[in-house]
Amino acid sequence: MSAAxxxxxxxxxxxxxxxxxxxxxxxxxxxxxxxxxxxxxxAEPRPLPARGAAYSTPRGEHVxxxxxxxxxxxxxxxxxxxxxxxxxxxxAGLDEAALAAWFAPRQLYGxxxxxxxxxxxxxxxxxxxxxxxxxxxxxxxxxxxxxxxxRQVRAGNVVLAIGNLPAALPGGGDxxxxxxxxxxxxxxxxxxDADVCIVGAGLSMVDVxxxxxxxxxxxxxxxxxxxxxxxxxxxxxxVPQPGGIDELLPLGVRxxxxxxxxxxxxxxxxxxxxxxxxxxxxxxxxxxxxAWPEAEQRRFLRHAVRQWDIHRHRIxxxxxxxxxxxxxxxxxxLQAGRITAIAARDGRLHVDWTPRRGAPRSMSADxxxxxxxxxxxxxxxxxxxxPAMLSRGLVAAGxxxxxxxxxxxxxxxxxxxxxxxxxxxxxxxxxxxxxxxIAMPELRGQAERVAAGISRGLGSAxx
Numbered sequence: 299m300s301a302a303x304x305x306x307x308x309x310x311x312x313x314x315x316x317x318x319x320x321x322x323x324x325x326x327x328x329x330x331x332x333x334x335x336x337x338x339x340x341a342e343p344r345p346l347p348a349r350g351a352a353y354s355t356p357r358g359e360h361v362x363x364x365x366x367x368x369x370x371x372x373x374x375x376x377x378x379x380x381x382x383x384x385x386x387x388x389x390a391g392l393d394e395a396a397l398a399a400w401f402a403p404r405q406l407y408g409x410x411x412x413x414x415x416x417x418x419x420x421x422x423x424x425x426x427x428x429x430x431x432x433x434x435x436x437x438x439x440x441x442x443x444x445x446x447x448x449r450q451v452r453a454g455n456v457v458l459a460i461g462n463l464p465a466a467l468p469g470g471g472d473x474x475x476x477x478x479x480x481x482x483x484x485x486x487x488x489x490x491d492a493d494v495c496i497v498g499a500g501l502s503m504v505d506v507x508x509x510x511x512x513x514x515x516x517x518x519x520x521x522x523x524x525x526x527x528x529x530x531x532x533x534x535x536x537v538p539q540p541g542g543i544d545e546l547l548p549l550g551v552r553x554x555x556x557x558x559x560x561x562x563x564x565x566x567x568x569x570x571x572x573x574x575x576x577x578x579x580x581x582x583x584x585x586x587x588x589a590w591p592e593a594e595q596r597r598f599l600r601h602a603v604r605q606w607d608i609h610r611h612r613i614x615x616x617x618x619x620x621x622x623x624x625x626x627x628x629x630x631x632l633q634a635g636r637i638t639a640i641a642a643r644d645g646r647l648h649v650d651w652t653p654r655r656g657a658p659r660s661m662s663a664d665x666x667x668x669x670x671x672x673x674x675x676x677x678x679x680x681x682x683x684x685p686a687m688l689s690r691g692l693v694a695a696g697x698x699x700x701x702x703x704x705x706x707x708x709x710x711x712x713x714x715x716x717x718x719x720x721x722x723x724x725x726x727x728x729x730x731x732x733x734x735x736i737a738m739p740e741l742r743g744q745a746e747r748v749a750a751g752i753s754r755g756l757g758s759a760x761x
Contacts, residue, residue, distance in 0.1 A: 312337040314752055315443055315453035317431045317683070320350020322725040322741055323459035324411050325371060329749030331420040336756070339451060341427040341443075346408075348415055350461045353408030355482045359508040360404045361614050363501065364738065365532075367398035371411060371742050382410045399534070401614035427451070432682040434692060440720060446682075455752050458693075458702075458710070458723040462672040462736065463679055467497055468637050473647065476640075479669035485509050488665050492517045495649055495661060498669035499523035499632055504613055506667055507621055507630060519630045520661065521669075522651055525604045526634025529611055531618035533571035539564075539578040546579075547589045551597045554586075555605070576609055580739075587733035595698060610734075635659075640666060672736075674700045674729055692718055696730025704728050707747040720755070722748050 314330055316323045319342025327340045327347075340347060344354055362369060370378040380397055383389040388406060389397060415421065429445040436442075440454040464480055467473065477484045479502040486509055488494060494510065496503050499521050510519060539561060546554050558579075562572035579586065590598070598606075613621075624630040635653040642648075646662045653659065673679060676688060676695040684702075687693045691713035693702045702723065703711035710721040724744040728735045735744070 311452040311454075312339045312425070313453070313756060314338045314455045314457065315441075315451055316340045316457045316459055317434075317443070318342060318350070318457075318459035318461055319344065319347040319426070320459065320461045321348060321353060321371075321411055321738070322350070322461060322745060323457070324348035324415050325742060325745035326457050326459055326724070326749050327424055328371075328415050328418060329746050330752065331418045331424060332749070333753040333756070334420070336423070336753075337425075338423065339425040339427055339453070341429055341431050341445070341451075343428060343430040343446075345428065346412060347426060348411035349408040351464075351480050352462075353404050353411070355404050355505070357482055357486065357505075357509055357512070358403050358405070359512045360482075360505055361401040361617060362404055362407060363401070363532075363611065363613055365398065366400045366402050369402075369407065369738055371414060371738065373743055373746065378414075379407070379410055382413065401532075401616065430681075430683075433686040434683070434721075435690060436692065436718075454756070455720040455722065457748060457752070458721070458727060459725060460683065460727065462726045463681070463684075464668075465670040465673040466678065466680070467640065467666075467668040467670060473640050473666060474642050475647070475665065477665055477667045479503065479506050479667055482509070485667065486513060488513075488515070488667075490515050490517065492664040493662070494519045494665045494667060495647070495663035496521040496667045496669050497523075497637060497649075498671060499526065499528050500607065500669065500671050501529060501611060501613070502669035502671050504529060504617060504621060506669055507624060508617065511620055511624060515629075517664070519624070520663070521630070521632045522635055522637060522649070523632065524634065524636055524654075526632055526654070527604055527608050528621070528632060529608050529613045531615050532612045533573045534615065536571055536573045536577055538580065539570070539574040541578060543579060543582045543586060546586060550590075550594050551602050555602060573612070583734040584732045588731075592698065599698065672726060676700070676702050676727075692721065696728070698730055700730035701727045701735075702730075704731050707751050708744060709751070722752065724748050 313336045316327050319340045323340055324347050327338055330336055330338050366380050366383055370376050372378050383397055429447050429449060431443050432446050433444040434441050434456055440452055441456050443451045443453055485506055490513060494517060496506055503521055546557060558575060561575040565572050565574040635651045637651045639650040647666045648660055648662050650660050676684060693710055694713045696703045704723060705711060708722045708724045709717045710723050712718045725735055725741055734740060
């Protein structure tokens, strides 16, 4: 990595401070560097930029959930990630077709984003702050941002690019020895003979299973989730089913699900995978979400969200095969139910839970792993930053309490409902407004538009 500009002194001033140096923050900074003369700082407590929770994994078994051909960081250069892979030793020997179809290790994608950031001609104009922001306050026409170290930076514009926040363990409280799924080193350190209970059955759980399997785990692995449903697999050669979404827009949750099932059945009848019907929706999720009134959005979250998640957020075929083999061998099992309590007794962890249909039960384990995924509700956000900004009224909870309130291309709305001039966000914090905001095809466009909006605003102020 090229040398970073030195940390600003206490009370330094920048034009734009990007809080969060994962994929979203790195891409916003990259696009901001296209505007000459901007003083830009990127704040990220992790040692390297462009990683975030997803791409900071050092584990080769953790692969992308989308093939390489669709993972460019730039709308204008759809083949950029594949071009990068041609230069990497891990992909040596793959022909063009195999390279495009490859579900590459996620650590490679983090390397790609960092390489693109470092290669920008104006890279030396970006200051990296290895620090965590804990508060943002209005100061004149800009902001005063306080960090965990006590440092304070003044910024004309602030971008909240904090990515996915981890959800708390249900019924857990303070569980001694609890392992977080996103703590890759802690998961890798689980003893191979340990009896493991994983809470959650989404993509984070899959990561845990892959690491345990790669380490030669011999102990029993059980997972608990409310619905007992796991992500489904991608199908090779999936392409969007022909047709638009006009038929879906006026329909409620139940009617949409019926029509989607019909479209999936039609794909199968034509000799195509059912996944083609889901790909048909891919560019239109924002319109589909916003077409619903609040009552239908709530109905979706109560009754259909898990079906959507497992069909929409799929896993690589090879990953699915590994999980299936662990299940068939009896080493891994998944139960549907709700956790009521977790407590330590007699050197073990005891998990009380109630099956979806049945009487309360208890299981014991040596290790409990929290794989419940991302926290969607702003009121429950971990850490200091969002609670501080909520208390100041600089941000407000988004629709249905999810994420924060935004408008347009990422302008943040305050507690009074008005735009907070100079405050922007993208990615997971826009979930209440946009629903689908965590996949690269959405994030790359959002990052470019946020940077463009900031540059326009600064240009107007200078004029």
